Amino acid sequence: MKTQRSLRTYRAKRDFQKTSEPAPSDEVPRRRGEPPIFVVHKHDATQLHYDLRLEIDGALASWALPKGPSFDPKTKRLAVETEDHPLAYAGFEGRIPDEEYGGGDSLLWDRGTYETVPPGEAPAQRKKGHLTVQLHGEKLKGRWHLIRTKPQGKKAQWLCFKAMDGEADADYDVTAERPESVKSGRSATRGPVRKRALPQRPASTEQILQSVWPPMLAQLSVPEQADDATHVYEVKYDGFRALASVSSGSLTLHSRNGNDLSARFPPLAEALRQLRVTEAVLDGEIIALDAQGRSRFQLLQKGSDAEQRFVAFDLLWLDGEDLRQRPLEARRELLEQLLSGVKPPLQISERLELPADKALAKARSQGWEGLIAKRRGSPYVGSRSSDWLKLKVQAGQEAVILGYLPIKNARAQEQIGALLVGVHGPDGYHDVGKVGTGFSSETRRELRALLDRQRVKAPVAVDAQPRPGAVWVKPKYVAQVHFTEWTTDGRLRHPVFQGLRTDKKPQEVVREQVPSPRKAATKSKAPRKSGARRAPSALSARATRAKAPPETEELARLTHGERVLFPQEGLTKRDVFEYYREAAPLLLPVLANRPLAVQQWPAGIQAPGFFRHELSGMPDWLPTLRVKHEAKMLEHVNVQSLDALLWLANQSALTLHIWSSHAPKLAQPDWVVFDLDPGKGRWEDLISVATALREKLEELGLESLPKTSGKRGLHVLVPLAPGHTYAQTQRFAEKIAAELETELGSIATTERTIQKRRGRLYLDVGQNGRGKTVVAPYSLRAIPGAPFSAPLSWSEVTRKLDPLRFNLKTLSQRLEAVGDLFAQALQGKQTLA
Incomplete structure (x- = not known):
């Protein structure tokens, strides 16, 4: 008592x-x-x-x-x-x-x-x-x-x-x-989010989801490309990829293609709505379990009464904060905290604290599809990335249904006998064989009725094999199949039908192949520093010209790759295409949802170039950003994915210029920018002005980030917390520039007219206005040598600095040495007085 x-x-x-x-x-x-x-x-x-x-x-x-x-x-x-x-x-x-x-x-x-x-x-x-x-x-x-x-x-x-x-x-x-828990090993904690601290008009779940869209995709690989020192291993689930945006009982649940899944999986949707969280976006997989507790894609088909679950494996947004730039471990820890105590049908993905060989052995013994190897310290990027590797122990492949063979049984004329399937390639659809097993009689009838409405006279596959009695259809539906291996002539061996995929578009279905490891991407024996991005390799000009274009899983295709864009070095459009593919993990977090203008040189840098906000010939699949400028609305390419970036590369868009703000907060710049343009002046003067600028900012308690312009100039950015206006950043930049001009008037000026500068360095702060742009980090410049705009540490800003040594050929060396120095600019927490 x-x-x-x-x-x-x-x-x-x-x-x-x-x-x-x-x-x-x-x-x-x-x-x-x-x-x-x-x-x-x-x-x-x-x-x-x-x-x-x-x-x-x-x-x-x-x-x-x-x-x-x-x-x-x-x-x-x-x-x-x-x-x-x-x-x-x-x-x-x-x-x-x-x-x-x-x-x-x-x-x-x-x-x-x-x-x-x-x-x-x-x-x-x-x-x-x-x-x-x-x-x-x-x-x-x-x-x-x-x-x-x-x-x-x-x-x-x-x-x-x-x-x-x-x-x-x-x-x-x-x-x-000893900050860690003795029970779970976690160390990070998150305090309460009070309702009064949240915006008075919170964003809808749809808006929140779009702010972290699109989802990150894994690259098919082999165990040798993962390393126990640099990767962690999770179960690869066999189901529908799904992203859930939750806000105080409201829910948006979308497939990777943006299709609504809440109506199809109401018990899961209701369980997600019950999560005790103000705002969150979870990335995960919708699965159905067999009698042994294994995920099986075919059990997600209509009529199955198998137990369904939503398995969360990443957390992209939490209580008003975009988490994608946080390291993998930090996102996982917050996800575990958020889901602590939840019960089925919600669960967190299983991690295996085992070396790769033992983890794969367990996957085989348990009958799993395979593993996902995730690089420690990696951010979440909205594209296919080698930071996530698919290690399969069961062969699986999506296949586009191109036709069918009627069943030969006279008593079952309303059924299909086998599906004729293919995959998408650079020149269209390709025949990869037929699938004749894995169907129930009911499924055979349903597929026959479904496909008969899509009949065409001739096959759409560019290499369709003659098949007596074949019925050809429009490429509208995607099937999931398991098989034993690919044959030498590119066919599926022993394929088994698993079900239809409504979360994949036919043009996205390509033959999944393990990419060949590149020399610059050799395994490191030491774990990467937390928060640092993977340093992608840049192929040499000679190597890229010698190889045929690699098969890709992207919608963007390279055309006229042999065209020379940098004559002095012999660098081709293929070299540029491959450079931007390798730089994508660094560029996508910067470019996504940010209006940009591009400079194109379709005939090479020796010919006139074009500066454009809107581009002609944009395909239907390309994301765009409709933005109001002073006089009119313009449609900008929205580089949310590798596809969009490579499409620009194929347009010979060598140089990318970005706004300082991003949607949906286009009125709030992410940084103050100072452009130090030496013109034809002395390099020593540029270093003196840059050093003075840094010291002046530090006196105000502000950290700054320098980067080369890609030519002779230097950009200095002051990362900011959300909530600032362009008027504030403009006033602040003008004030600092005026003070520098007073102190260093003999070598620096704010005078725009070149003749009136008299050889002095130009302190340009005009890019701080709404709609003004600055060259994106890692963007190429159209001058001999193919240099890129390189983020720097202040210790590098000396008289010995040579901006031209950061170029298309040296990207991998640079990143292996310092990592992604620009990441800090996307995590600004500073406030201007």
Whole structure:
């Protein structure tokens, strides 16, 4: 009864229909004679603090330590006594709903047993106001004191400090050295998101989803291209790819092609709506389980009563923040926190803490389709990327239905006998064989009725084989098939029909092949620094010209690849095409949803070029961004994917110029930009002005990022937090430029007229206006040598800096040396005064 009375406050403050914290009725019995336990929770509520809990009189007496425990006996930490908690709370870890008492993440930071000194006096010492405890935890060890002081307000205040014993260490910061949970291993926490802190008019789930669209795709590979030191392994599920945007009970659930899936999978949609989150976008797979608990695509077909689940494997958006540039590990940790405590039909993807060979062996023994190998520290990009590798143990392939052979059984004339299937290639559809097994009689009838409405007189495949009695159809439907291998003539061996795919377009279906490893992409034995992007390799001009265009899975196709664009070096359009393919993981996060203008040189850089906002001949599949300019609306190419970037490369769009803001917040620039144009002046003057600019910004507490313009100039960007206007950035840039002109007027000027500059460096801040552009990082420039605009560290901005050494041929070397230095510009948190 005494225990129940002590837990009244705990019970009164919580709604156990909303919080996953244990109720007093969930109490677990303790065996007599067991030593008392203690735990410490790392709790990110109103502010991050540590909750010390000691088992006393059948409950957990609790104190909140704002700064956590210290091993320095001279450091006395405040400990505010809070309500007693039930003993079941000793195993609790999870997220308390934002609007509930104590809302935020709570990690089990330490646990163990304790005794008082002398033993058995915990109730008496607590009542007296001086507890001396010997802790036997995983992190906290030795003797500690808790001493009650004069009460301040309603809550009793104590001091917590380390006793002078053999465990004391003034130089050991335990909270910094050991931030992780002893239960889950997580270390990052997220505080509550208060409704009043969110926008008054929150975006719809559809708008939120579009802001992180399109989904990232994996590249088919072989185990040798993954490395245990640089990759983690997850189960590859056999189902429908799906992205779920959730906001306070509202839901948008789309396939990778943007088709709505909520009506088709209502139980999953309802479970996602019940997630306790203000805003989130989850990337995952909709699967159906067989009797052995394995995902099977064919069980997702109409009429199946198999158990369905939504398996989440990535988190792209959370409570107003775009997470795509965060490292893989950080996104996974937030996803685990968000889904802690959820039950089927929702689950998180399974990770295998095994080396690749053992993980693949397990995949085979379990009957899985395979594994996904994900590169540690990698961002989420809206394209197909080698940062995610598909390692298959069962061969699977999407195939476009090009026709069928009627069944020969006279009693089943309304059924198909076999499907005639193909894949898409650079020159059209190609025949890859027939699929005659895997159908039920009902499926054969349904497919016959479906396909008879799409009949055509001649096959659409460019290499269709003569087939007596064949019925040819329009390429409208996509089938999923399993098979044993590809034959030498490009056919499917022993294919088995699995079902129709409504999430794939026929023109997206290509023959999946493992790409040949390139020398510059050799495996690293050391893990990459967290947050750094993979350094893609740039093929040499000689190597790319010597090879035929690689088979791709993109919609964009290279034409006239042999055309020379850089005569002095002999670099062709194919070289440019391959350069932008390799630079895509770096460029896509910058370009997506950002208006851009391009400079095209279809006849090579020795001929006149063209500067354009709108481009002619844009295909229907190409994403665009309709933007209002001063006098009219313009349709910009929206480079959300590798397809769009390669389409521009095929248009000989060598140089890409970008706005400083991106949709849907086109009025809010992401940075202030200073363009230092030396003209024909001295390089030493440029370095002096750039150094002075950096120092002036640092005096204001602002960090900056330099990059070469790709020619002789230098761009200096000041990354900003959201919420600034173009008027603010323009005023700020003009003020700084004016101050620099006053101090360095002999070598720098804000004068636009070239004649009036008198050879001085031009401090150009005009790009800070709405609709003004700056050359994108990693964009090529149309001058001999094919240089690109290279992000720099300030330590490189010296008289020895040569911008021309950053070029099409040296991209891979540059990235292997420094990684993607521009990533920080996309994560601005600075505010202008």
